[in-house]
Every structure is written in C-alpha cells, then in structure tokens.
Amino acid sequence: MAVCRCVYVCVLVCVWSGVYVCLNLLDEASVFSGPTGSLFGFSADFHRINDTAFVLIGAPRANSSQSGVREGGGVFLCPWSPRGGACDIIDFDLKGDEDYSSASLLYQASKSQQWFGASVRSVSNTHILACAPLFHWNVRRQGAESGNTPVGNCLLLDHVTGSTAPFSPCRGSMVEEDYKRMSYRNDQRYCEVGFSSDITKEGRVVLGAPGGFYFQGEWRLLLLQTGLLFSVGRLEEVESHISFNLRIRSKNTVNPNSNEVTVNIQVKAEATLEIRGGSSPPEVLLPLTDWQPAMHPGSLQEVGPLVEHVYELRNLGPSAVNARLTVDFPSTWRHHFLLYLFSNATEESLTCHAPNASQIDPFRLADNSSVAVVPEFSQQEETNTHSQDRETVHVNCSSGEAGCVRIVCDVMALGRGFSAVVRISARLWTHTLTQTPYLNYELVSSASYDVINASSRVQPVLLPSGHTQTQTSVLWPPDGEKEVPIGYVVLSIISGLLLLGLLCCIFWKLGFFKRIRPPSEDDDDEEQLAEESQYAEMAE
Structure with missing residues (x-):
C-alpha cells in the first residue's frame, strides 16, 4: 500500500546555503493511503464541496474499472482532517479504449498507462480538472497511419451531473505521409499535454506540453468558446x-x-419563387378519328377535345408571401374560336376571377342550355385551301389578331415549400380548324406573378416577380401523308375484282379458252409409234 504524507503538512524552504527548513502548519500530519505501485500522491490539490474540505490526490499508475485498460491512472477524493480517512476513486471515465470513424478515417484512443492523474486541479466546488499526458492517439487511413503517439488528454468533470469535457489540443487527423509531405511542420504527435495544468483567474485552462515541437515544450491555453442556437417564433x-x-x-x-x-x-424578409407550366395534351393531331365537328355545337362534347393549361407557383422561401398570379389565355383568332374557355380557374389556396366574365362560356354550353351560333369563315379563305402552302400560326396574347381571356388569382400566405396551382380548362373548337386545313396552330398562354408583400411586418427590399409560357400545338399531317379512308380501300378492292371478272368474260366469248394448240415434236413421235404398232398387228 502506498502511503502519502500530505505535502500540505509542511513547507520546505530551500536556500542557496543548502539549509532545509520544515514549517509545520498542523500539529499532526494527515496520512492518506492508496494502491501499491500506483504513484499515489504524484499530484494533489485542495477541493471543497459545499462546506466540506477534501484533498484531490492523483495516482497516475493506478488500475481503474475501465475495460481492457492497464494502469490507466486515477484521481482520489480524500477527506481533509487531522486524522485523515479513507479515499475514494473518482469516476472520470468508465470507458476503455475507443475507436471513432469519420469518412475514410479511423481514430483510435489508447488509455493503458496513460498516467491519468499526473496533474489535478480543483476548478470550483463542482468541477475538477485531471490530465493524462501519456494518452495515446492514432489515425488510420486506407492502410496508412499516424502512429500511436502520446498526445495527452485532460478531462473536466462536473461531479454534480457526472459529465466530462475533454481537452486534447494535440489530436490530429493526418497520417505519417501527410506529416512527411509537410516536412513535419507543426508535428504535435508527442505533446504529452497535461503533465502540468492550472486555471487562471479568468477561468482559462493552461496546460503544459513538454513534448511539443519535438520536446522543446509549449504551453497550451484553451479558450473555452460556445455556440448558441436560438429558436425564435412569431417573427x-x-x-x-x-x-x-x-x-x-x-x-x-x-x-x-x-x-x-x-x-x-x-430581421429581414426574403423570398424566392418559381413558376412553371404545362399543357395537357401538349399537341393535337388532325383530323380527329371518328369526330364530326358541329357547326352549331349544343354541348361541350360537340365542341372538341379537352385542352388544359396548368401553372404552378412555388415558394422556395424562406418568408411567406402574398402574391398575384395573372394568366392570359388565347381564345379566338381573327374573331373565330380556337379554344373555348368554359369555366373559371379555381384551385386550393387560390381565389381567381376574370375581369370580363362574359368571355367564359359565352354560349352556356356547360349546362346544355342553348345551341351556339358561330360565324363562318369567308369564302375567300375556303377557296385558298389548296392554293396556299401549310404554315404555322402562333396565337399568343401579344398579337393583335388574338383574343384572350385574362384570369387573375390572389395567392395568400404562401409559405415556404408550398405551391399554388391554377388550371385553365377549355375545349378545342374543331369546326374552325377543319375550315383551315392549310394552317397549323401554336396556341400559347402566358402567366406572370408579382409578390405584393410578405406575411410579416418586415417587408422584403425587393419584391420578386416572374413569368412563363405554355403552348399547345395543333398539327395537320404533312402533304403526301394523309390518311386514306377505309371506304376508299374497300371500294378499290371491289372494283379490281369486277374488272378481273369482266376481262375473263370477254376472253371466253372470243374463244380464248377453246383454241387448238399447235403440234410439237413429242406429238409426232407418238403418232409414228402408233402406226408401227398397227402394221405389226396386220402382219400377224
């Protein structure tokens, strides 16, 4: 058993004359005992818990309860009294050797013979600092390593909560080849930090590192910093x-x-928005199969196929905003319907209206209440059907020949990550299209948004805005690739069969099938053999 006669019993004053004087501060010495061979008493400091005084004693070669660790060292808490008393080991660290993984690196901490307790300091009534200068550290990366070297480690214990904070400023993340490439600059793998330690009046931890810079030694001053994270609501x-x-x-x-x-x-308000659109279907091919366009349609089904333009306004954040979305949708070209808008655009989180409501379903076809009467194309346009080459007409709301329906939607409190969707539904007016088979159409709608304000008292410096377009293509097949009606195919087959029968009848009347074939050489040979056989029978 190791016996420590506490260093605070007497003070040795050394003078150059070689005389040693021992000043006794107490009448009797306080004696504390620790494990044999543990170097019990290597370091010591006074410590106070509430109103009770204790002595902290380091034993850097003591065995602890850490799994797989030999002579890891320890710090003992001993009662301060003239009669001494039993000392209890303080549980700073109960873990054994540890491995940490980060990306392609493996960090290894070795605690055997780390000399924990080589220095010990009382920080406050609740905190104790103890160091292990021979704590070893190794870094592995794809077969390479830094080497298991004594970087040293200190632990600050809150013995009220039992939590510890490590201080090991010489731990690295490089391997040997990295140090070699840097000519071993700032190589601190042998710091042995913690052979000595202290706490300044300002509360800073000062650590001695005799192995720093190739055992030239250094002091490590740790500035304790913290990061604060606040969650603030109702901004x-x-x-x-x-x-x-x-x-x-x-x-x-x-x-x-x-x-x-x-x-x-x-506090600033900012918002980024994006708008995108699409057409369903993106294109319509004419003529439509099994479709008979009505000059005076009585229902939406008789007008033509459904065409929808859909726009999505998405708030990428971070602020919630109030915005206005405006859609210009083409309806007529040269006063003739191309797209028949039959309902107002309504979606969730949107309030939409048309400034000119009479442009929406003007013939009341949605409720089948009347029959539409629409103007015809002029005769001049019809007679030009075969004289003109097919061209593409771009029908958009910036053209003076197009008539458009404007729809305005108010988007309120559009939060970050949320979207507002507007859907414009119309019917393709096929009667107009069949009157102009020499024309292809590009029906283009446009949408724009403007942020009115943010949903907060703080307003953005710049209010975002943007626009986009969506188009539907109406196409006729190219010349020479027109579809042949099935009736024409059947009529052609029947006509061919009738013609074949008529030719057969004419040849039969002319005796074509009763003609005598002229004799051949084979016929002469057969006749000669027959005559010879007849003569032979008569001779007999």
Whole structure:
C-alpha cells in the first residue's frame, strides 16, 4: 500500500546555503493511503464541496474499472482532517479504449498507462480538472497511419451531473505521409499535454506540453468558446430586430460572472419563387378519328377535345408571401374560336376571377342550355385551301389578331415549400380548324406573378416577380401523308375484282379458252409409234 504524507503538512524552504527548513502548519500530519505501485500522491490539490474540505490526490499508475485498460491512472477524493480517512476513486471515465470513424478515417484512443492523474486541479466546488499526458492517439487511413503517439488528454468533470469535457489540443487527423509531405511542420504527435495544468483567474485552462515541437515544450491555453442556437417564433410580428441580453456564468470561484452584453439581430424578409407550366395534351393531331365537328355545337362534347393549361407557383422561401398570379389565355383568332374557355380557374389556396366574365362560356354550353351560333369563315379563305402552302400560326396574347381571356388569382400566405396551382380548362373548337386545313396552330398562354408583400411586418427590399409560357400545338399531317379512308380501300378492292371478272368474260366469248394448240415434236413421235404398232398387228 502506498502511503502519502500530505505535502500540505509542511513547507520546505530551500536556500542557496543548502539549509532545509520544515514549517509545520498542523500539529499532526494527515496520512492518506492508496494502491501499491500506483504513484499515489504524484499530484494533489485542495477541493471543497459545499462546506466540506477534501484533498484531490492523483495516482497516475493506478488500475481503474475501465475495460481492457492497464494502469490507466486515477484521481482520489480524500477527506481533509487531522486524522485523515479513507479515499475514494473518482469516476472520470468508465470507458476503455475507443475507436471513432469519420469518412475514410479511423481514430483510435489508447488509455493503458496513460498516467491519468499526473496533474489535478480543483476548478470550483463542482468541477475538477485531471490530465493524462501519456494518452495515446492514432489515425488510420486506407492502410496508412499516424502512429500511436502520446498526445495527452485532460478531462473536466462536473461531479454534480457526472459529465466530462475533454481537452486534447494535440489530436490530429493526418497520417505519417501527410506529416512527411509537410516536412513535419507543426508535428504535435508527442505533446504529452497535461503533465502540468492550472486555471487562471479568468477561468482559462493552461496546460503544459513538454513534448511539443519535438520536446522543446509549449504551453497550451484553451479558450473555452460556445455556440448558441436560438429558436425564435412569431417573427412575423417583429418590427425590425430582436434583442438578446447575454451573460456568461462560469463555475470559477473567482469572477464567475461576465459583464452583460446586448446583441441585436436584424430581421429581414426574403423570398424566392418559381413558376412553371404545362399543357395537357401538349399537341393535337388532325383530323380527329371518328369526330364530326358541329357547326352549331349544343354541348361541350360537340365542341372538341379537352385542352388544359396548368401553372404552378412555388415558394422556395424562406418568408411567406402574398402574391398575384395573372394568366392570359388565347381564345379566338381573327374573331373565330380556337379554344373555348368554359369555366373559371379555381384551385386550393387560390381565389381567381376574370375581369370580363362574359368571355367564359359565352354560349352556356356547360349546362346544355342553348345551341351556339358561330360565324363562318369567308369564302375567300375556303377557296385558298389548296392554293396556299401549310404554315404555322402562333396565337399568343401579344398579337393583335388574338383574343384572350385574362384570369387573375390572389395567392395568400404562401409559405415556404408550398405551391399554388391554377388550371385553365377549355375545349378545342374543331369546326374552325377543319375550315383551315392549310394552317397549323401554336396556341400559347402566358402567366406572370408579382409578390405584393410578405406575411410579416418586415417587408422584403425587393419584391420578386416572374413569368412563363405554355403552348399547345395543333398539327395537320404533312402533304403526301394523309390518311386514306377505309371506304376508299374497300371500294378499290371491289372494283379490281369486277374488272378481273369482266376481262375473263370477254376472253371466253372470243374463244380464248377453246383454241387448238399447235403440234410439237413429242406429238409426232407418238403418232409414228402408233402406226408401227398397227402394221405389226396386220402382219400377224
């Protein structure tokens, strides 16, 4: 058993004359005992918990309860009294050797013979600092490693909660080849930080590192910093900024409170929006199969196929906004219907209206209440059907020949990550299209948005805006690729069969099938053999 006669019993004063004087501070020495061979008493410090005084004693070669760790070292808490008393080991770290993985790196911490307790300091009534200068650290990366070297490690224990904070400033993340490539600059793998330690009046931790810079030694001053994360709600009610009054409270007995600082954080409103559109279907091929366009349609089904233009306005954030979405939708060209808009655009989170409501379903076809009467194309346009080459007409709302329906939608409180969708539904007016088979059409609608304001008291410096377009293509097949009606095919087959029968009848009347074939050489040979056979029979 190791016996420590506490260093605070007497003070040895050394003078150059070689005389040693021992000043006894107590009448009797306080004796504390620790494990044999543990170097019990290598370091010591006074410590106070509430109103009770204790002595912290380091034993850097003591065995602990850490799994797989030999002579990891320990710190003992001993009662301070003239009669001494039993000492209890303090549980700073109960874990054994540890491995950490990060990306392609493997970090290894070795704690055997780390000399934990080589230095020990009382920080406050609740905190104790103890160091292990021979704590080893190794970095592995794809077969390479830094080497298992004594970087040292210190632990700050809060013995009220049992939590610890490590201080090991010489741990690295490079392997040997990295140090070699850098000519071993700032190589601190042998720091042995923690052979000595102290706490300044300002609460800073000062650590001695005799192995730093190839055993030239260095002091490590750790500035304790912290990051603050605040979650602030109801920012929409903030006028311009939010204020925080901050003060740091440390566990130091000397000057534990810092001065109070007021931090003002400006609140800004910003928002990024995107708009996109699409057509369903993207194109319509004419002529339509089994479709008979009506000159005076009595229902939407008789007008033509359904065409929809869909626009999505999405708020990418971060602020919620109020916006206005405006859609210009082509309806007529040269006063003739191309797209018949039959209902107002309504979707969730949108309130839409048409400034000129009479442009929506003017013939009341949605309820089948009347029969539409539409104007015909002029005779001049019809006679030009075969004289003109097929061209493409771009029908958009910027053209003076197009008539458009404007729809305005108000989007309220569109939050980050949310979308507002507007759907414009119309019928393709096929009667007009069949009157102009020499024309292809590009029916183009446009949509634009303007942010009116943000849903908060703080407003953006710039209010975003944007626009996009969507088109539907109406196409006739190219010349020479027209579809042949099935009736024509059947009629052609029947006509061919009748013609074949008529030719057969004419040839039969002319005796074509009763003609005598002229004799051949084979016929002469057969006749000669027959005559010879007849003569032979008569001779007999």
